Amino acid sequence: MDVDAVDAVDVGDAPPPRPQSLVLAFFGNHVLDRGEGDLGVYSGSIIDVLGRVGTGEQAVRSTLTRMVNRGLLRRQREGRKTFFGLTPHANGILRDGGQRIWRDGAVNEDWDGTWTLLGFSLPESWQRQRHDLRSRLTWSGFGVLYSGLWIAPGRVDVRGIVSELGLDAHVKVFHARADEFTDIGLMIRESWDLEALAARYLAFDKRWATADLAAADPVAIRLRLVAEWLRIIRTDPRLPVRHLPEEWPAREAQETFRRIAEQTEGPAGRRAAEVLETAPLRSASTASLRSASTGTP
The missing domain is CATH 1.10.10.10 (Winged helix-like DNA-binding domain superfamily/Winged helix DNA-binding domain)
Incomplete structure (x- = not known):
């Protein structure tokens, strides 16, 4: 060989x-x-x-x-x-x-204009759970919009991720569209390292x-x-x-x-x-x- x-x-x-x-x-x-x-x-x-x-x-x-x-x-x-x-x-x-x-x-090329927003709040001592959640969110296409608030393009089903990590009670998920006031290009540049x-x-x-x-x-x-x-x-x-x-x-x-x-x-x-x-x-x-x-x- x-x-x-x-x-x-x-x-x-x-x-x-x-x-x-x-x-x-x-x-x-x-x-x-x-x-x-x-x-x-x-x-x-x-x-x-x-x-x-x-x-x-x-x-x-x-x-x-x-x-x-x-x-x-x-x-x-x-x-x-x-x-x-x-x-x-x-x-x-x-x-x-x-x-x-x-x-x-x-x-x-087929984005429908929707976003998935996910917010979470975990105890300070849950460092491993926080790391695991962030890793799984990154894999699923999420970027950091603000501290504790993550965003991803499209409708992303994160129920499996959240439940598998045992964090159902600590996570809130929404699906939304950006208002015309929002500069989407700027938001993307701020939330992801392009x-x-x-x-x-x-x-x-x-x-x-x-x-x-x-x-x-x-x-x-x-x-x-x-x-x-x-x-x-x-x-x-x-x-x-x-x-x-x-x-x-x-x-x-x-x-x-x-x-x-x-x-x-x-x-x-x-x-x-x-x-x-x-x-x-x-x-x-x-x-x-x-x-x-x-x-x-």
């Missing part, structure tokens, strides 16, 4: 994706829609694939363990081998990410638009491509394009992403099928019974 295969594409000074992001991109690309029910992947296969983008074996093993502890992956022993599969929670995250990547896109977002799109397009894929490992390239793109759109609230600066760079960056994703889809899928060792995962209840009878953790 050539662990430097991804170097065939000049990624410049792009920060390397976190191992967890690469693991999720791996499962999203090669496991999620295999159509074979719950599928586990041998840890050695995951180490092989992530090694192609320069992630070391120990980092992969540590990441897999943390993801099991966080409820993102489940682990199953088969003889001397360990297989990892998606939990329902991780499945939902990947399908949400897939919606953002492949269907919604990075350019919002310069930083535009810079990320420009840097992505510069890295990938002229990439020579001929000599590159398609599995490694597609994994790095999707992980990088998802990292960018996670911070993009999909603001209405008519209120953004002219020549907003998300459009060209998205065209570059989709072109390379299409070029690598077939080759990456075929290569992955050759190197991945998989096994069906038992249901959680069956696994629990088996562990109880054998004494295995």
